[in-house]
Amino acid sequence: MENVILTVHLILALLLIGVVLLQRSEGGGLGMGGGGAMSGRAAATALTKLTWLFAILFIGTSITLTVFAAQKAGTGSIIDQIGGTAPAPAAQAPAPLGTDLLPPVPADAPLTPPKAEN
16 A cells, blocks of 8 residues: 555656646746647646646645554664664763863873962
């Protein structure tokens, strides 16, 4: 069932792209050309309605595929599915920015700098 909806979804995507490209834009678009059985206004109305129809169906299939994916996912994580274990969190927090540029301080160094002599 999911494969059928996915196939319909892809076909709707291609049809939607085609109908949008056929519509007349201000620059003419791909829909420009000679006359035909339909007038310009009737063709624009028909293409607009067709675009709306394809868009609504496309959104409907998108929501349906999302529901199917959510049902398949369940509550487990991807780590549970492959049988691995999650990595242990790092024991040490990263150093603040810019501290890696300072030289290392010896353990017996005083906390305050020596007084400057005049």
